[in-house]
């Protein structure tokens with residue numbers, strides 16, 4: 628697969644693999660041995676960028692996703708970039724399911740997190756360490772200072788911010804250069820385009836999470852789709868209701884038309900659209916299936932001209948769409 632550079636010097640495959648779904652948020656977790664086999668298979672297919680987090684896990688093992696990723700990539704770890712995240716913890720007292728996540732980027736919490744992630748990933752340094760959510764109790768300078776310390780100690784080599792906002796990013800970047808932000812970005816969720824000028828100015832990359840609107844943009848989920856409310860967050864996502872399928876008919880048709888023109892799939896068009904916008908955007912679609920890993924990686928080879936990207940944007944600007952899932956329950 629082609630590669631891209633995040634920040635000044637972090638080389639990753641143009642499409643990364645979001646590993647969350649193997650153990651979290653998209654139904655029953657995949658069997659451990661099978662999950663590690665499939666994550667390793669992604670490397671054979673050309674992926675060199677893998678995304679996980681401290682809080683991706685199961686009820687039985689809330690951190691298992693990092694262990695799976697570490698095990699799967701153990702023999703190729705010097706050839707891949709693994710991103711993981713700190714700064715959220717489960718609110719176990721809430722009594723709600725799924726457990727709400729609480730921002731926590733206190734220095735002592737960061738220390739605990741980094742040691743746990745290094746151990747579970749089986750690495751001596753973390754390639755890209757994202758603050759998962761901004762902690763309203765911590766100034767960006769304090770978090771960036773903690774990152775600078777971890778870089779000096781050799782425990783991480785690059786850092787980033789997830790769901791970053793401009794002021795926070797600027798202040799953090801001034802203390803310790805940020806390599807990438809990781810924000811929700813898809814044809815249905817374009818808020819982060821407002822950040823593009825500042826990303827360009829600072830030389831910060833964008834790792835796009837939920838780039839296919841949680842799978843909706845693949846066009847493979849229609850009316851009557853039912854998800855297990857206990858394990859699958861899609862059960863509560865507004866884009867997967869029967870009404871939403873009707874409301875999004877024009878969007879899905881737009882994807883199908885462009886897919887037919889480019890001999891591609893709607894999933895590939897939804898990724899190629901962002902890949903062709905800026906050379907510093909790297910989507911991390913999540914899938915547990917090998918054929919879909921190959922399909923999504925194929926998006927890096929789909930060329931849309933600037934005129935075609937503009938035409939898609941123009942159509943999206945004026946199109947009626949349903950609401951789209953906006954985030955995990957979080958107590959601020």
Ligand SMILES: NC(=O)c1ccc[n+]([C@@H]2O[C@H](COP(=O)([O-])OP(=O)(O)OC[C@H]3O[C@@H](n4cnc5c(N)ncnc54)[C@H](OP(=O)(O)O)[C@@H]3O)[C@@H](O)[C@H]2O)c1
Nearest residue numbers: 645646647678836837838839840841842845912913914915
């Ligand atoms: N920073 C953050 O706060 C944050 C938040 C959410 C996610 N993330 C990261 O971003 C990654 C991707 O986001 P996401 O998983 O939420 O959303 P996504 O990549 O937009 O969609 C994933 C869903 O689409 C399905 N899918 C993937 N490729 C497909 C294809 N070619 N055809 C049909 N269905 C397909 C997957 O199902 P199957 O597995 O069954 O294929 C899965 O249910 C996550 O894995 C995680 O690493 C980060």
